Amino acid sequence: MSRQADLRGIFDRLLTAFGPQGWWPGETPFEVIVGAVLTQNTAWANVERAIWNLKGAGALELEALHRIDAERLAELIRPSGYYNMKARRLKELVRFLVERGGIEALSKCGTEELRRALLGINGVGKETADSILLYAFNRPVFVVDAYTKRIFHRLGHLKEDAGYDDVKGFFEERLPRDAALYNEYHALIVRLGKERCRKTRPLCRGCPLSDLCPSSRNKL
DNA sequence: GCCCAGGTGTTTC
DNA sequence: GAAACACATGGG
Numbered sequence A: 001m002s003r004q005a006d007l008r009g010i011f012d013r014l015l016t017a018f019g020p021q022g023w024w025p026g027e028t029p030f031e032v033i034v035g036a037v038l039t040q041n042t043a044w045a046n047v048e049r050a051i052w053n054l055k056g057a058g059a060l061e062l063e064a065l066h067r068i069d070a071e072r073l074a075e076l077i078r079p080s081g082y083y084n085m086k087a088r089r090l091k092e093l094v095r096f097l098v099e100r101g102g103i104e105a106l107s108k109c110g111t112e113e114l115r116r117a118l119l120g121i122n123g124v125g126k127e128t129a130d131s132i133l134l135y136a137f138n139r140p141v142f143v144v145d146a147y148t149k150r151i152f153h154r155l156g157h158l159k160e161d162a163g164y165d166d167v168k169g170f171f172e173e174r175l176p177r178d179a180a181l182y183n184e185y186h187a188l189i190v191r192l193g194k195e196r197c198r199k200t201r202p203l204c205r206g207c208p209l210s211d212l213c214p215s216s217r218n219k220l
Numbered sequence B: 001g002c003c004c005a006g007g008t009g010t011t012t013c
Numbered sequence C: 001g002a003a004a005c006a007c008a009t010g011g012g
Helices: A007-018 A029-038 A044-056 A062-067 A070-076 A083-099 A111-119 A126-136 A146-154 A164-174 A179-194
Strands: none
Touching (some): A029 A044, A070 A083, A126 A179, A146 A179
16 A cells, blocks of 8 residues: 555545446346346346346246246346356345345345345355445445456555455445445446546546556556 | 456366 | 356447
8 A cells, every 4th residue: 555545535536527327227126136146247238138138028026036947037138148157146046035035124134144144145246245235225335346456456555465355344444334425436436447548548648537547558 | 359348156276 | 275267148
């Protein structure tokens, strides 16, 4: 850590540059949960196609997804990639939700308890669990993804080998525990991460965010 | 054709 | 433990 991280300052700059991101792009907590699995290592545009298929089949509801065959489900979510694996994972997650009395009942659980339970489900890792906690259950949990590590390591705020929980703790210790703030911050990091510098402007000349640029080719 | 995308579990050293 | 691998579609 070469210097003190001004996480709030970076947040303000990203918000000014990109505006509110309106995450999660899902209409119900259940839709958020399904999307969290479907988007694992997958471009969101492909997830949207899968979601659209599920809606069209009337399968984007807890009971419907609980009843559907894994094979049929795999067919519907095919555009999101890894469809056989994700179909099994979704079935597991849905069974968990049903067994625990649904999302409403689960919302009475403590955050740590719920996180442990989610992590116990096959196919739900830390990022997926935290995405569900933050975006479906509105809990103040900072979500870490590959962009977060890449960008903040490049800024000199994280060690090369910082693990998921190290990074999560880094943010949670330096920011107020505020679900709305974590919601927007993670979304803005993803937005920044996706921002690819044009080949015609390899040094992001004039870009007010050039010092935050995630591209390793653009070390300043 | 190649690389990447809002990861995770399993296998192997 | 951590590195290597499997899982798969669609856009740039």
